Amino acid sequence: MSFELMPPRRPAAAPRFWETARRLVDARPDFVSVTYGAGGGDRDTARDVVATLLAGTSVLPVAHLTCVGASREDVSAVIDTFLEAGVRTVLALRGDPPKDQPDWRPPADGVHSSLELIALLREVEARRCESDPSTALRGAARPLTIAVATFVDGNVQAGTTRAQEVQRLLEKQQAGASFAITQLFYEATSYTDFVTAARAAGVTIPILAGLLPTTDPRRLRRVEELTGVRAPQHLLDALDALPDAEAQHAYGTAYGTELAQRVLDAGAPGLHVYTFNQFRPALDLLEGVNLGGTPSDGVDLARRPWVPSIPAV
Numbered sequence: 489m490s491f492e493l494m495p496p497r498r499p500a501a502a503p504r505f506w507e508t509a510r511r512l513v514d515a516r517p518d519f520v521s522v523t524y525g526a527g528g529g530d531r532d533t534a535r536d537v538v539a540t541l542l543a544g545t546s547v548l549p550v551a552h553l554t555c556v557g558a559s560r561e562d563v564s565a566v567i568d569t570f571l572e573a574g575v576r577t578v579l580a581l582r583g584d585p586p587k588d589q590p591d592w593r594p595p596a597d598g599v600h601s602s603l604e605l606i607a608l609l610r611e612v613e614a615r616r617c618e619s620d621p622s623t624a625l626r627g628a629a630r631p632l633t634i635a636v637a638t639f640v641d642g643n644v645q646a647g648t649t650r651a652q653e654v655q656r657l658l659e660k661q662q663a664g665a666s667f668a669i670t671q672l673f674y675e676a677t678s679y680t681d682f683v684t685a686a687r688a689a690g691v692t693i694p695i696l697a698g699l700l701p702t703t704d705p706r707r708l709r710r711v712e713e714l715t716g717v718r719a720p721q722h723l724l725d726a727l728d729a730l731p732d733a734e735a736q737h738a739y740g741t742a743y744g745t746e747l748a749q750r751v752l753d754a755g756a757p758g759l760h761v762y763t764f765n766q767f768r769p770a771l772d773l774l775e776g777v778n779l780g781g782t783p784s785d786g787v788d789l790a791r792r793p794w795v796p797s798i799p800a801v
Contacts, residue, residue, distance in 0.1 A: 489779045490519045490550075490696070490760045491770060495533040504765075509537075511767035513547050515780045518758065521579055521635075521669075524552035535569060542574045550635060551575045553609075554583030555599035560608065563599050567612045577633040579669070580605045606634055606663040636665040638695065640673050640682035644716025654685045657695075667694040669760045672711065674702070674720050676750035683755070697756040699748055701769030703740030704733075741769065745776030752777060 491512045496505040512520060520541060524534045534551065541549040551570050555563050570578065582602045599605050613632045617624035638657045642649045648656070657668055668691075673679055679697050686695065700711060705727040708719040723743060730736045748759055759779065763770040774780055 489515075489758055489774055490517045490521065492521045492523060492760065492762050493537070494523045494765055495537045496765075497533070508763070508765050508767045509541070512763065512770065513541075513545050515771055515774065517547060517780075519548040519550050519577065521550040521552060521760070524554055524581075531566060535573060538570065538575055539573045548577060549575065550577045550579050552579045552581060553605065554581045555602075555605045555608075556583035558599065559597045560599055561597070563605070563608060564612055567609055568616070571613065571616060571632075576630045577635065578609060579635040579637070580609060580665070581637055602636055603659055603663045606636070606660065606665060609634055610664050633666045634664055636660045636668050637671060638668045638682075638686075639671045640678045641717070643671070650682060650685065654682070654689050654691070657686055658689050658691050661691055661693050665693060667696065669696045670698040671715065672698050672700040672717055672762055674717075674723065674747065676747055676754065679751045679756065680754045694757045696758050696760045697748075697751045698760045698762060699744065699773070700762045700764075701740065701766070701773050702727075702744045702747075703737045703769045705736065707764060737769065737772075741772045741776060744769075744773045748773060748777045 493505075493509060493512070496502045509520070522534050522537050522541070524531060538549045538551050541547055553563075553566065553570070558566075567578075580602050582600075582605070599608055609632065613627060617627045636657070638660075639646075639648065639653045640650065642653055657665075660668070670679060670682070683695055700708070702708065702719070702723060705719075705724050708724060708727075712718050723740075727736050727740060730739060752759070759774065759777075761770045761773060
């Protein structure tokens, strides 16, 4: 199991962020990924969060790295900064172009795709190892690991199909990717059908199932605005009909737990939870499938009866 954290954008949000991080780290995840704004606005904060996790916890931090809109020189400098801080696992992402700039064009000297970013990561790591024997030894003992994103139902924003995403994932594997994390999904068959197609195409790297806790209808609608991934209408209707946030939490946790169990039963190597810096929904979801965490209300969700009338996922 693993979590995604978003660095605090304001100093006033830092105490709450670190309390969330502490709760999630206490659940002993395999790693925690730290997001990095597409435009680089969160770069310094993300680096500080990763450095703090490296220095103060035993958890493996995975640093997000985006390249859209940045020159090759700038991206190389960021890679150097992360590697110098001790980062050994990176999530290589193209990132989203600015939505408020219709005439925007990527820089000619930029890194234009995740494939190019993977190649640049390997290039910078090789250069560092060649220039310093100690770095080469550390690199041999702890090889640089590169994760990538994949979209099980196609990338709505990029206009790609599932078949195209399978091919892209194969190309990322061939470029040097070590494992993949899926974009969120709401139907188990989205994940299982994608994995079946990917394996048939020659993809062999692990494909982690990325899940969003389905406890807050406002967040589900906001995520649709950000990603184009739409929550099932029956789920939104059921959540909207409940009287309060606690009832929504119980229903959404049961729904998400059933989805998580289905993909685990189908062979998913693990779950990556998009927390939106909320620890309770993430931990309760994982507790429901016996992957750790401490239920925030003291009740073992794994022994709690399923909420009735939840449609099959």
